[in-house]
Amino acid sequence: xxxxxxxxxxxxxxxxxxxxLYLPLAVVVLFSFNAANSAASFTGVSLxxxxxxMGNEAILSAFANSLVLAxxxxxxxxxxxxxxxxxxxxxxxxxxxxxxxxxxxPIVLPDIVFGISEMAFFVQIHRLTxxxxxxLGTMIIAHVTFQIPFVALIIYSRFVGLDPTLFExxxxxxASPFKRVVHFMLPTIKPALISAFFxxxxxSVDDFVxxxxxxxxxSATLPIYIWGAIKKGxxxxxxxxxxxxxxxxxxAAIMSLLFSRRRHA
Amino acid sequence: xNETITADAAAARPRADGAEQGAxxxxxxxxxxxxxxxxxGRDTVALDGVDLTxxxxxxFTLLGPSGCGKTTLLRILAGLEDADDGRLAIGGRDxxxxxxxxRSVNTVFQSYALFPxxxxxxxxxxxxxxxxxxxxxxxxxxDEIADFIKLGDLVDRxxxxxxxxxxxxxxLARALVCEPDVLLLDxxxxxxxxxxxxxxxxxxxxxxxxxxxxxxxxxxxxxxxMVMSDRIAVLNGGVIQQVGPPRAVxxxxxxxxxxxxxxxxxxxxxxxxxxxxxxxALGELIIAEAGEGELLLIRPxxxxxxxxEVAGNNHLPAVVAERLYRGSHAEYRLEVGDTTxxxxxNNRGRHLPEVGDRVTVTVAPHDLxxxxx
Numbered sequence: 001x002x003x004x005x006x007x008x009x010x011x012x013x014x015x016x017x018x019x020x021l022y023l024p025l026a027v028v029v030l031f032s033f034n035a036a037n038s039a040a041s042f043t044g045v046s047l048x049x050x051x052x053x054m055g056n057e058a059i060l061s062a063f064a065n066s067l068v069l070a071x072x073x074x075x076x077x078x079x080x081x082x083x084x085x086x087x088x089x090x091x092x093x094x095x096x097x098x099x100x101x102x103x104x105x106p107i108v109l110p111d112i113v114f115g116i117s118e119m120a121f122f123v124q125i126h127r128l129t130x131x132x133x134x135x136l137g138t139m140i141i142a143h144v145t146f147q148i149p150f151v152a153l154i155i156y157s158r159f160v161g162l163d164p165t166l167f168e169x170x171x172x173x174x175a176s177p178f179k180r181v182v183h184f185m186l187p188t189i190k191p192a193l194i195s196a197f198f199x200x201x202x203x204s205v206d207d208f209v210x211x212x213x214x215x216x217x218x219s220a221t222l223p224i225y226i227w228g229a230i231k232k233g234x235x236x237x238x239x240x241x242x243x244x245x246x247x248x249x250x251x252a253a254i255m256s257l258l259f260s261r262r263r264h265a
Numbered sequence: 266x267n268e269t270i271t272a273d274a275a276a277a278r279p280r281a282d283g284a285e286q287g288a289x290x291x292x293x294x295x296x297x298x299x300x301x302x303x304x305x306g307r308d309t310v311a312l313d314g315v316d317l318t319x320x321x322x323x324x325f326t327l328l329g330p331s332g333c334g335k336t337t338l339l340r341i342l343a344g345l346e347d348a349d350d351g352r353l354a355i356g357g358r359d360x361x362x363x364x365x366x367x368r369s370v371n372t373v374f375q376s377y378a379l380f381p382x383x384x385x386x387x388x389x390x391x392x393x394x395x396x397x398x399x400x401x402x403x404x405x406x407x408d409e410i411a412d413f414i415k416l417g418d419l420v421d422r423x424x425x426x427x428x429x430x431x432x433x434x435x436x437l438a439r440a441l442v443c444e445p446d447v448l449l450l451d452x453x454x455x456x457x458x459x460x461x462x463x464x465x466x467x468x469x470x471x472x473x474x475x476x477x478x479x480x481x482x483x484x485x486x487x488x489x490x491m492v493m494s495d496r497i498a499v500l501n502g503g504v505i506q507q508v509g510p511p512r513a514v515x516x517x518x519x520x521x522x523x524x525x526x527x528x529x530x531x532x533x534x535x536x537x538x539x540x541x542x543x544x545x546a547l548g549e550l551i552i553a554e555a556g557e558g559e560l561l562l563i564r565p566x567x568x569x570x571x572x573x574e575v576a577g578n579n580h581l582p583a584v585v586a587e588r589l590y591r592g593s594h595a596e597y598r599l600e601v602g603d604t605t606x607x608x609x610x611n612n613r614g615r616h617l618p619e620v621g622d623r624v625t626v627t628v629a630p631h632d633l634x635x636x637x638x
Binding site: 162165166169170172173174176179182183187188190 | 376379381605
């Protein structure tokens, strides 16, 4: 009997934790469909805030910026991170200690430190050369830098999980270095590549702090727009944007998880 | 005249003729190794001057304990490892500097190394595809080899649906379908259980005889080496100890290492010699060919046991200390004075002495061999 009570208690605790995590999100999602103007009461289901979004040019532009930033930075980070991940795999027997730490440091570095450093760096470069005007370009560079470690880690762990003799079998079966990449390595790590892309994508869409410090006047992303809009109070419109972002990020995260679990495509 | 076809040419050869060439029509190639040295790091010597010629069409085995250099030698043949020094030629062409993907050599790996992202059929066709054969030709070739190795419906399965024995056969077929000048096998049977293993030994041997292809086989199992090989090279410490047919290596090992590795325990120091008479810890023994060696090898299966004490040349009085009855034969540990001696008796309906029995051990002079330490 006592065992059963304990089990029930643990189950209740589990649901309480879930509620703690997801109730705030649920409220945002619910009120994005609210027909009323205020967040005080829920008067009925309506899509009016979503329609209103479609007509708001600042929001549409922020949405486009977020999308361009996320896709471009993820693709660039994928190429660079993939090369680094393979390099780490190839030289895993050497003592790379500090180099590996340097690659991973951005993961644990506070975003605000990272963001300020990037900003100061871009400003200096801009002053000296006239290049790197704050805007989407600088944001892409900044996002790539914090996405690379994640991509490298995912690709590296995929390679480490392979039988090393597969590389030799490919050589043995007449595959030139180029053909080994096209017919063996890329197809073998394809699930990891897709997983890494979606993870980079979510990291980019989520990011506010680093984007905030590296953005230009024309390159506000959705998080930056929300930050600006929220100073005037939480409008139901913000709830609608938040709901859309939750949806997009959830889909990308699930895709990343699904592909990271697949051993082969 | 495939001896004159270089690995490059074989790789680039238009596969139209390859498609017509049956799996059995290929000429085999000889391998020549001269002064191969290989070192890992500063201290580990893997190969210390290997000179070896493997004849065309031979089933040749590299035998030795782990770390003896046999796998390193195989990897150098495959091109997966570079020798620090020495030359390597296959079919009369020096390939020391040729990278693995341009050598007409294929390997059956110990772990099988089947590509997980490909189906069985795609795995089988991989080598042909990399050499630029068209899809139709590949399909026909794969069907041909699947028929030859009797793969049946395995061809249409996924790699992760195969058992160990099935993977082994796919790995063999994937290498054979490329019709290499030489096939290398790196302990291909070591991961399988005993029954399947002996079944695949026979199968592998039949395949090699039918194709007449040069096979270089690596194993640490002397029984397997004796069953399979035309010739065996026994390696230790990166040096070839002995090369010869299984019977020569087993019955006339050149030194104590080879004798022990081939499973012999009855080795005795020769403390004195007078013509064909050798003085040993067992007593005086007459040998047909005295030789120079300071060790005497007595193979257990050459001994016979007579009941009671019988006097005569090469007759040694002994007591049975232990008997292991194995059905087809019995293994004895005998005490001859202070020395022990192993004997194996065939169970041909004869009397098998019991533990504690006094017996006389006899051995024919021509069954005794001397060898050096």
